[in-house]
Amino acid sequence: MTREDQILKKDRMLYTKDTLSANLVLAAIVLDALYFVSIYNSDVGTYYYNWVIGASIIYNLLFMLGAFLASEGVKNRKNGYSVMLILLGLMQIGRVFYLPTMAHEAVVTVKKEELVVMGDEQFYFVVACLVISGICCCAAAVTSYINNKTLADYVRSNEKQSA
């Protein structure tokens, strides 16, 4: 990339949205949806019917709302949303050790038959969903931060030149 191309790329940022960061967050939302669809599809007696699943539903809603707001924020190159995305990303990864891990280790008795609540296949799938979702959030935060900083530096250098 020539120097002119680099400058043009920075100049373009003045007028274009940060779609890469925004799309990464949207991907995180989709992965979260795959996670909870897989969990809620499970048919293992009454294992999930307690307050944990209620809290999980509420958290999923809050996550999707927060992530969507953050997606719009980073799309419009607003800095504060990077912090929010890091937190959301870490929370997603942290969730692996709660419901999926608990369910993977649990055994329930249905019609006098002992069943594994979450088989290996489902476990690895939901873990992958949560981890990749978390990574997407963190990656969006990092790319957004880098892009915003690049743009801020470019604007500052332009202002210096014009002064």
Place this chain on the structure above:
Amino acid sequence: MAELSLQHLEKVYDNNVQAVFDFNLDVKDGELIVLVGPSGCGKSTTLRMVAGLEDITSGKMLLNGKDVTNAPAKDRDIAMVFQSYALYGHMTVYENMAFSMTLRKENPNVIHKKVLAAAEVLGLTEQLNKKPSQLSGGQRQRVAMGRAIVRNPQLFLFDEPLSNLDAKLRSATRREILLLHKRLNATMLYVTHDQTEALTLADRIVCMSMGHVQQIGTPLELYDSPANLFVASFIGLPPMNFVDVRVNQGTLVHEHFTMPLTQAEQKALAPYEGKTVVLGIRPENTRVGDEFKLKVLSNENLGMNTLVHGHIGPNGEGERITCKLAGWCDYKPGDVVSITCTRKHFFDKETTNAIPVEVEA
């Protein structure tokens, strides 16, 4: 840019309504042609046929010598600016202008350069991050023009682009289009029903009525030598006055006046001796004089001029006409003013065609 040739273009809709009849026009490179006429005269249909938005029923369309009669709109390399702007409300000005090139997957840096250059030309640099809803009508229309400019098309089409703007903005945007045309030296086809736009913008005007071309010529030709009664009545504001007169031995005879003819006029009207012709008088070609009397109906002071409306004859029994007299006049309804014509136009009463009078040296 481009040369456009429209040969015997016709448009017949599915319901057998014919909108355009035998339309012929050769547009030179860099020329700004204005299609003017009242609503329903076929000017927008013609433009849409050129754009490829309407099928051409018969005839031929050549763009730079290449037959594009049946080419789809996307392959014609023509950009069109609509009356309603047709901007995407959720996109910024920059995104709107870059949209067509983004779809064609052009290099983002090239798109960026073109958008910034077009924005500079149109004075939109400060507005690039705004959405269309945050812009004035004139600015929106400039964005629509910018979207056309960035494509660098062979031909620009404008379909009544100023109709949604208020009078002041229309005048300013009109000047901008004119400057833009000069700067880009682009070939442009412009449709309007506003004769002021036609006269001020056009290199040549195509005047249309009921799907037929009435006259093609420079603005001065259409104003000064209208081909027929329709063009004479359509071009000029206030419109030309028409009075039926009889040609009689070197004079024009009317119920309320007799007007002498010049040598050239006598020569032109010789075949009409004893017959009735239509005398056309532009309001601005009148002054206070002694050729006929006008009984005043109303008076409109415009500052430098006064529009005097009235009926011919001392008792106001003749045709109603409008005179544009110099200066500030204070005529009251019922006043009788003596008027002289400084320039006359003649039309055949049967064919409505103009009777050409050779200009005297």
